[in-house]
Amino acid sequence: xxxxxxxxVAAIRVSGPQVRDVVLALFGExxxxxxxxxxxxxxxxxxxxxxxxxxxxxxxxxxxxNSYTGEDTLELYPHGNPLIVRELILAIRKVQGVRLAxxxxxxxxxxxxxxxxxxxxxxxxxVIHSANRAELKNAHRLLxxxxxxxxxxxxxxxxxxxxxxxxxxxxxEEEADPDYDSWRKRIVAxxxxxxxxxxxxxxxxxLSRLPLVVLYGAPNAGxxxxxNALLGEDRILVSSVPGTTRDFVEVRLFLPGGEIxxxxxxxxxxxxxDELDALSMEKxxxxxxxxxxxxxxxxxxxxxxxxxxxxxxxxxxxTDSDVTVISKCDLLDERTAYNLQPNTYNLLISxxxxxxxxxxxxxxxAALFTEGRSPEDIWITSERxxxxxAEAFEGVKRALDLLQKQPAVELLAFEMQLVRRSxxxxxxEISSEDILQSIFAGFCIGK
Ligand SMILES: Nc1nc2c(ncn2[C@@H]2O[C@H](COP(=O)(O)OP(=O)(O)OP(=O)(O)O)[C@@H](O)[C@H]2O)c(=O)[nH]1
Ligand SMILES: [Mg+2]
Numbered sequence: 022x023x024x025x026x027x028x029x030v031a032a033i034r035v036s037g038p039q040v041r042d043v044v045l046a047l048f049g050e051x052x053x054x055x056x057x058x059x060x061x062x063x064x065x066x067x068x069x070x071x072x073x074x075x076x077x078x079x080x081x082x083x084x085x086x087n088s089y090t091g092e093d094t095l096e097l098y099p100h101g102n103p104l105i106v107r108e109l110i111l112a113i114r115k116v117q118g119v120r121l122a123x124x125x126x127x128x129x130x131x132x133x134x135x136x137x138x139x140x141x142x143x144x145x146x147x148v149i150h151s152a153n154r155a156e157l158k159n160a161h162r163l164l165x166x167x168x169x170x171x172x173x174x175x176x177x178x179x180x181x182x183x184x185x186x187x188x189x190x191x192x193x194e195e196e197a198d199p200d201y202d203s204w205r206k207r208i209v210a211x212x213x214x215x216x217x218x219x220x221x222x223x224x225x226x227x228l229s230r231l232p233l234v235v236l237y238g239a240p241n242a243g244x245x246x247x248x249n250a251l252l253g254e255d256r257i258l259v260s261s262v263p264g265t266t267r268d269f270v271e272v273r274l275f276l277p278g279g280e281i282x283x284x285x286x287x288x289x290x291x292x293x294x295d296e297l298d299a300l301s302m303e304k305x306x307x308x309x310x311x312x313x314x315x316x317x318x319x320x321x322x323x324x325x326x327x328x329x330x331x332x333x334x335x336x337x338x339x340t341d342s343d344v345t346v347i348s349k350c351d352l353l354d355e356r357t358a359y360n361l362q363p364n365t366y367n368l369l370i371s372x373x374x375x376x377x378x379x380x381x382x383x384x385x386x387a388a389l390f391t392e393g394r395s396p397e398d399i400w401i402t403s404e405r406x407x408x409x410x411a412e413a414f415e416g417v418k419r420a421l422d423l424l425q426k427q428p429a430v431e432l433l434a435f436e437m438q439l440v441r442r443s444x445x446x447x448x449x450e451i452s453s454e455d456i457l458q459s460i461f462a463g464f465c466i467g468k
Pocket of ligand 2: 288
């Protein structure tokens with residue numbers, strides 16, 4: 022369950038009918054006799070063949086069906102030394118019938134054993150890979166079955182309708198003309214609900230893609246100092262010599278809404294002093310093009326001077342940045358600060374005193390993460406779910422078309438059956454081996 026590498030503790034999951042055999046092999050007969058569901062125990066795991074100690078560790082047993090997969094499950098928490106983890110896995114594999122899990126196999130089993138439907142199973146990957154709070158919240162909603170419930174309700178409505186339509190087919194001769202208008206209304210209502218979910222699709226391409234914020238400005242403006250101040254540590258070299266930063270430097274920063282990539286660039290001057298300088302500036306311009314948010318850092322001292330000498334209009338490049346900050350405000354005397362025009366910048370900041378940093382964080386957060394913050398929002402992220410829903414929607418359109426042109430109960434019943442099948446495949450009531458294969462192949466091993 023945990024990635025490779027050294028950690029305090031690692032976690033390994035074993036699932037299936039042989040779990041008790043694994044406990045027997047690692048911990049002996051008494052451990053099996055004392056095994057209790059949902060209870061953790063401390064034990065010494067030994068290699069079943071050599072009897073050598075692998076590690077002393079905590080293990081946790083879940084008796085099926087009350088487990089993640091619905092089968093007997095064992096979780097082991099050895100010390101996070103890769104040597105131990107490897108040996109422990111090798112020891113477990115010496116038990117007859119045990120093999121390594123495939124990516125997503127535990128979740129796949131959970132689905133096959135009815136612990137969750139396919140929408141929920143797919144959302145597990147979203148829960149793990151969501152890059153910000155809004156996405157994570159949505160993934161949790163999907164996992165809890167909020168969307169599944171909506172689809173099941175639709176499914177019930179279509180099922181009910183199909184049943185009535187089929188009844189009409191059977192008794193067509195005895196009945197008066199079917200009430201086509203009321204059929205139409207019901208189909209329209211179903212179509213609207215399907216289309217609502219369809220339109221909520223946002224895809225996964227943004228999932229796990231961190232927003233990019235780029236700081237830029239003249240040499241010596243205080244960009245690197247600002248990154249350090251935001252990080253709360255001296256990560257990037259800072260000096261009073263203009264042109265200190267040559268390459269762009271990327272760091273990760275947590276904002277309330279999620280994690281971002283923050284890039285410090287080489288200062289951009291009007292004119293390059295040498296070839297290296299020109300290259301640095303070129304790199305800065307390149308990365309700026311990819312930015313989701315551009316922050317222009319303007320040296321407060323410079324700004325004050327320029328301001329009085331040339332007027333505010335000289336700050337030409339402020340217009341195409343999203344946020345402009347005036348740096349080093351601790352150095353500004355009152356007169357200069359007073360003369361600054363608030364409409365040409367967004368914030369006064371000081372990396373030295375910390376002034377304005379909280380506001381800057383807030384501005385970045387608002388600019389990058391406000392989307393999808395409304396509490397009731399839920400959206401689908403799975404291409405597969407969208408395709409099934411689109412199919413259902415097409416069916417609805419065909420049914421409505423029929424009603425308009427040449428209403429025939431048999432044909433209508435047939436179309437609604439197709440709609441129902443598409444809805445069923447969204448939640449996985451109908452699914453094929455191929456589909457399951459492609460869904461779970463993208464999962465992590467151990468999930
Ligand atoms: N008093 C004060 N000095 C600052 C502040 N921010 C930066 N400085 C100083 O300004 C100088 C330049 O800072 P840097 O952070 O290296 O500037 P930069 O924009 O990264 O410069 P380049 O990498 O050369 O483009 C250093 O001497 C810093 O100590 C601040 O908020 N207050
Ligand atoms: Mg710098």
